[in-house]
Amino acid sequence: MPKISWGIAGLNEIMEGGLEENKAYLISGASGVGKTVFCMQFLYAGLKAGENAVYVTISEKPKDIIDDAKSFGWDLTEYIGSNKLYILDMNSYTTIDVGKGEALNIRRMMADLTDYIHKVSAKRVAIESIDYIALNAAESEANAEEYLREMALSATNLGCTILFTSVLPSTARELSIYSMAERVMEGVIVLDIDEKNNKRLLSIRKMRKTGVSLSKYEYSISAGTGILIEQIKKEGRTVRVGKKAPEFLIEAYYNNESVRLSSLDYRGKWLVLVFYPGDFTFVCPTELYGIAERYEAFKSLGAEVISISMNTTASHKTWRETSPQIATIRYPMGSDQDGEICSAFGVLTEEGTTSRATFIIDPEGNVVAEEINEDSVGRSTEELLRKLAAAKYVKEHPNEVCPEGWKSGEPALKT
Secondary structure, three states, X not given: OOEEOOOOEOHHHHXXXXXXXXXXXXXXXXXXXXXXXXXXXXXXXXHHOOOOEEEEEOOOOHHHHHHHHHHOOOOOHHHHHOOOEEEEEHHHHEEEXXXXXXXXXXXXXXXXXXXXXXXXXXXXXXXXXHHHHHHHXXXXXXXXXXXXXXXXXXXXXXXXXXXXXXXXXXXXXOOOOOHHHHHHOOEEEEEEEEOOOOEEEEEEEEEOOOOOOOOEEEEEEEOOOEEEEOHHHHHOOOOOOOOEOOOOEEEEEEOOEEEEEEHHHHOOOEEEEEEOOOOOOOHHHHHHHHHHHOHHHHHHOOEEEEEEEOOOHHHHHHHHHXXXXXXXXXXXXXXXXXXXXXXXXXOEOOOOOEOEEEEEEOOOOEEEEEEXXXXXXXXOHHHHHHHHHHHHHHHHOOOEEOOOOOOOOOOOEEO
């Protein structure tokens, strides 16, 4: 079955490439663990990939959701303005029942939600939270459970992937206020806080058709990045040819300014990542200059290039301003200061430096080629272009393979 991205760096790698589309999932955890950020990040990843979305909220007003997203560098207003995202305020379905307090018209809310899903052709939906629905439903609790059950099971028919959130009950055996919710969901992710060790921890308690570990993964939440799985760095997880490449957000020096780039920005294109040990060195400038000279050849093959080191964008800027070779670079120069991206790709050395490594990633986000050299051995731009052209050719001609030394225009082998 096709898998889609969570949009959270490190999570796809834990879950064998992502999550199965058109299913329902539960994100459970106590207050303050980042359930809202998780939902926003999931929806934003889809929006960036052209997947429209609906967000159902009760804990925050739509304006607060928009402002919170902006603090992470996610501008939702352009998607709302173009009818690609709709934020549904659950408060508009709540009335005050004298003697009983608030009452939620869940029947009308669910009907309108279905209409909005169809109206914006939503592929991703986030609903916060099933707890509020349970505690305030005007209908009986049994009916409220049945509505939620139908919504979870109807994800396939609606053609969208749904995230529900729930506050983790105090009893360790339960993962949500409804034990039923756990059973009908395709997967359950628990977010927790280890107060003793001052850590946030993510665990996958259930994920059908996926061989996941029962490990607890440390994660962080920060402005500009959102949720990031820290455990990937500690386990030294590496990528493999034929598997999904890790997703990432990176600061880069590009077009004479510092910008933030996402790997999702490059979906639909070929992407070449060029990791190098550092600025102001000996071999590195010859490699980056070689690529700069042939940059148009990369673009003619439908590819973009990002160079990545652990230097700051300020260092990249100074290097460009002082080196005639580096001044010719017109592709982004990425800054992975904490080594998270290097670690995710398995090219962070024991000494804490970046290996001399190259990855070719296809338009679907799969790694199709990699090269890692000893630091004193430079790479060949022409060989990189040859491999890129070969990878592109066999993808476009699935019944052919490229022999040794194959170059564009030469005959391939039929299989």
